[in-house]
Amino acid sequence: MAEGRGDATPVSTAALGPIVEIASRRxxxxxxxxxxxxxxxxxxxxPVMRAKGRALAEDSAKRLDFxxxxxxxxxxxxxxxxxxxSAGITLAGLLLGVAVALLVHSIAGVVMIVAALGVAYGLLMNRRAQAxxxxxxxxxxxxTAVTYFGWSGSSSSFAFRSPTYTARFAEDNTTKLVNASRGLSRLLEGHRVARLAVPTPASTMVVPPPRTGREWIERIEKASTRIARRHDLHNALEMIQDTTERSELLRAATRAELAAVRTKLERLS
Ligand SMILES: [Zn+2]
Ligand SMILES: [Zn+2]
Known part of the structure; x- marks a missing residue:
C-alpha cells in the first residue's frame, strides 16, 4: 500500500514520536x-523510511509486518x-495548465493550475477528515502509527505515535535499548510510575487453568494472522515442556505457515 515511501526523500522525524533505538536486528x-x-x-x-542524519545499511530490511x-x-x-x-489531481492540473499556457494563454494556464491545486487541497482535507x-x-x-527507520549497521530504529505503545515497545526491548533520548527516558519513567499507581486488582481476577498442548495446537491452527500464530507458538513453547507435544506444536505451526505459502503460489499459477 505505502511501499513507495521506502525511497522517499528524507523526512523530519519530530512529528512521528520519540526515536526508539534497539541494538539488534531482532x-x-x-x-x-x-x-x-x-x-x-x-x-x-x-516500509523503511529514510530520515535526515540516520544511516541506513545496504542490507537493512526494506519493510516489516506489524x-x-x-x-x-x-x-x-x-x-x-x-x-x-490529491497528488494525481495536482499533477494532472499542472500538466494541463502548462499545456494551456503554452498553446492558449499564460494567464489561462495559471488559472487552471491554481484551480487544480484548490480542488486537490479541498479533496485532501475532506478525505483526511473522513479517515x-x-x-x-x-x-x-x-x-500510520509506526515508522521504521531500518537497520543502520549497529541498531534498528523506530518511532511510534502512541506514547503508551512507545513505552511498551521500549520496555519489551529494555536490555537492547540504546541512545534513549531524554524525552523517551521521561516517557518510560512516567509509564512505570503510572503502572505502580494503578495496582492490578488481583482479588477480582479469575485465572483460567493453563492451556493443554491440544488447545494450543487448535489456537495455532485458527490464528487469523502470521504474527498472531507466531505469538501463540512462542507462548505455547514457554508453557509446554513435554518433548512430543512441543514437536507437535512446531509441526502445527509449520503446516499453517506452508499452507499460506501454498495458497499464494496457487493464486499466482
Ligand atoms: Zn487507529
Ligand atoms: Zn487499532
Missing part, C-alpha cells in the same frame, strides 16, 4: 495494535489514499 513486538492498543486481528506492512487491528488498518488506508488522489472519523478515541493519528 526485537520483541508487543502483541497489540500500535495505534489504538486493541487486540490485533490483522497486519500492516511498514500486528494491527482492522479498524485502524481502515483509517490508515483511507488517510493514505487521500494523498494519492479521522474512522479512528477510535484511543488512536493518536489517522496516519
Amino acid at each position: 526485537f520483541a513486538v508487543p502483541f497489540q495494535c500500535p495505534c489504538c492498543g486493541a487486540a490485533p486481528d490483522s497486519e500492516l506492512t511498514i 500486528p494491527y487491528c482492522r479498524r485502524c488498518l481502515a483509517h490508515v488506508e483511507a488517510f493514505q489514499g487521500a494523498g494519492v488522489v 479521522a472519523a474512522k479512528c477510535s478515541p484511543a488512536c493518536p493519528s489517522a496516519d
